Amino acid sequence: MAKKEKKTNQKNRYLTINFNNEFIKVSEVSKTNKGLIVHKAFSIATPPRSYRDGVIRDRNLIAKELTIVLQRHGITTTNVIYTISSTKIATKEVVIPYVAPKKVDSIVRMNATEYFPVNIEEYIIQNVVLETIVNKDNPKKKEQLKLLVAAVPAKMIEEYYDFSSTMGLKVVAIDYLGNSTLQILKMQSDVETSVMVQIENDSTIISVFTNDVLQLQRTVPYGKTMIVNAVMEKRKIFNYEVALDILTKEQLIHTEFDGDDITESMRYLVSNVSRIMDYQTSRNSNKPVDKVYIVGNATYILGLEELFRNNLAAPVESISFLKGVEADKRTYVEETTLTTYIANIGAVIAPLNFSPQASAAAATGKKSSGADLGQMKLVLGVAVLGAVLLIVIPYVQMTMAKTELEEEQARLEGIRSIEEIVAKYNTAKLTYDDVNNFKLMSVNNNDVICEFILDMERVMPQGVQITEMDIDDGVVVLKGEAYSKEAVGMFIQQVKTLDYVSAVFDDNIREDIDDNLNVVDEFSFSCAFYNLHMFSNKFTESSDTADTTPAVAN
Numbered sequence: 001m002a003k004k005e006k007k008t009n010q011k012n013r014y015l016t017i018n019f020n021n022e023f024i025k026v027s028e029v030s031k032t033n034k035g036l037i038v039h040k041a042f043s044i045a046t047p048p049r050s051y052r053d054g055v056i057r058d059r060n061l062i063a064k065e066l067t068i069v070l071q072r073h074g075i076t077t078t079n080v081i082y083t084i085s086s087t088k089i090a091t092k093e094v095v096i097p098y099v100a101p102k103k104v105d106s107i108v109r110m111n112a113t114e115y116f117p118v119n120i121e122e123y124i125i126q127n128v129v130l131e132t133i134v135n136k137d138n139p140k141k142k143e144q145l146k147l148l149v150a151a152v153p154a155k156m157i158e159e160y161y162d163f164s165s166t167m168g169l170k171v172v173a174i175d176y177l178g179n180s181t182l183q184i185l186k187m188q189s190d191v192e193t194s195v196m197v198q199i200e201n202d203s204t205i206i207s208v209f210t211n212d213v214l215q216l217q218r219t220v221p222y223g224k225t226m227i228v229n230a231v232m233e234k235r236k237i238f239n240y241e242v243a244l245d246i247l248t249k250e251q252l253i254h255t256e257f258d259g260d261d262i263t264e265s266m267r268y269l270v271s272n273v274s275r276i277m278d279y280q281t282s283r284n285s286n287k288p289v290d291k292v293y294i295v296g297n298a299t300y301i302l303g304l305e306e307l308f309r310n311n312l313a314a315p316v317e318s319i320s321f322l323k324g325v326e327a328d329k330r331t332y333v334e335e336t337t338l339t340t341y342i343a344n345i346g347a348v349i350a351p352l353n354f355s356p357q358a359s360a361a362a363a364t365g366k367k368s369s370g371a372d373l374g375q376m377k378l379v380l381g382v383a384v385l386g387a388v389l390l391i392v393i394p395y396v397q398m399t400m401a402k403t404e405l406e407e408e409q410a411r412l413e414g415i416r417s418i419e420e421i422v423a424k425y426n427t428a429k430l431t432y433d434d435v436n437n438f439k440l441m442s443v444n445n446n447d448v449i450c451e452f453i454l455d456m457e458r459v460m461p462q463g464v465q466i467t468e469m470d471i472d473d474g475v476v477v478l479k480g481e482a483y484s485k486e487a488v489g490m491f492i493q494q495v496k497t498l499d500y501v502s503a504v505f506d507d508n509i510r511e512d513i514d515d516n517l518n519v520v521d522e523f524s525f526s527c528a529f530y531n532l533h534m535f536s537n538k539f540t541e542s543s544d545t546a547d548t549t550p551a552v553a554n
Helices: 002-011 059-072 101-110 154-167 177-185 224-235 240-249 267-283 304-311 335-346 357-385 387-440 449-459 485-496 532-544
Strands: 013-019 023-031 036-045 079-084 090-097 123-134 142-153 170-176 193-199 204-210 213-220 291-296 316-318 325-327 464-472 475-482 501-513 519-529
Touching: 013 335, 023 059, 023 335, 036 059, 036 335, 059 154, 079 154, 079 177, 079 335, 090 101, 090 123, 090 387, 101 123, 101 142, 101 387, 123 154, 123 213, 142 154, 142 170, 142 177, 154 170, 170 177, 177 193, 177 204, 177 213, 177 335, 193 267, 204 267, 213 267, 224 240, 267 304, 291 304, 291 335, 304 316, 325 335, 449 485, 464 485, 475 485, 485 501, 485 519
Parallel strands: 013 079, 036 325, 079 170, 193 291, 291 316
Antiparallel strands: 013 023, 023 036, 090 142, 123 142, 193 204, 204 213, 464 475, 475 519, 501 519
């Protein structure tokens, strides 16, 4: 009995591998009715020049390194699931009219060229239903489907199958980073509307969930490496690991943006999270963000959580333990380390399985060989039966032709209904694009100038006077006079704190003598700001139209 149970467990155990430019993350995960169990989890450095941006350049070198490590950890599982990230992978969140599940793939393929401006014949397309949108007045009536559609180069997928063949592994599925992350993160929230900030080495995935349904997912090309690089530059350290270790032992990140170089390296990321929160609130005023969760490789950096908490309009919490995931105590896996293997673990739940076209053709070839053998048996049977089959065959052919005709007529009727739905969808989308483009033409970067002038009067210290101001497409040049350099410095710092000011530069101060022989400090500086309303409009356009959002290497 115990022997049979062990066999079942092995069948549900998967080897998951996540490549990136710096590391290869490996996990051994079991999928059970109660959740997921992680038996092994470790990382190795990616061999030099063997992998780049989703592409396996030297499969023999990687296979050699990985085989040694798998043997060292005692892993014999051969069923593998890959989760890959690359700028070559295009993803798109789309909304289509509600249709039966079996018709979704047809609609996606029909509109693939609209979703992705690439040669679709060279890509493998997959989709997953994120949400079924119902009628507000009649919740039982399903009106639309929200999908996550992904396009992966076919050659890239074939490389992973070739690599598996070299390793002696059997490919169960190939997923992409965004979906793997989605599957595990939607299990972690305990509030209605949440923002998940997953900080990895070279990128950060920002996901917005409402009742565990993904509303928005964006990848920001900023990760833990940027913070480490800032430490290396300021401390004159030339070793990445040493700088990272310092961040975990010393609180170099301040609780506020105060001009410190290391802290300022986080401004871009924090600003992007804040903008996405503003965007979510503007679209769903009745569903503001209840909580922001930080998860991933950077949660153990001291001061990071406090900086987010002091600069975001929602409570902030770091995720140290994953719900629905258990660590195998017998193999000494620590639960606190599992948050750095989110993509590996999530890939087991519901992967988007990208199968190579070459494998599909091979499978077709095998079926054809079986059919040829059947035909040979049929010829032998005809030789034996002789005249009897000369009568039976025409009758069978007529019956099969009649059946095929009826099936084709039924298929055509189904396609007609899809064509009507797609036509209505395209008409509505064109109307929306026209209205949205007209709206975008009515705004520009100078729209916040009135607010900027009022804020300047509020933050300007005593003794500071503006003598000249020039504005062009969101860039403002200010010139003025003051009776102390401290007042000028305070004024510039106050301008930097304004939410819509993105940069202050070209600041200059020089002393002069006025008519009363007093020393006057003449100053000038420039600043750039953006219009939040225009940003929201552009964000809406990029989210709801046919723009692509490539997944960035983790």
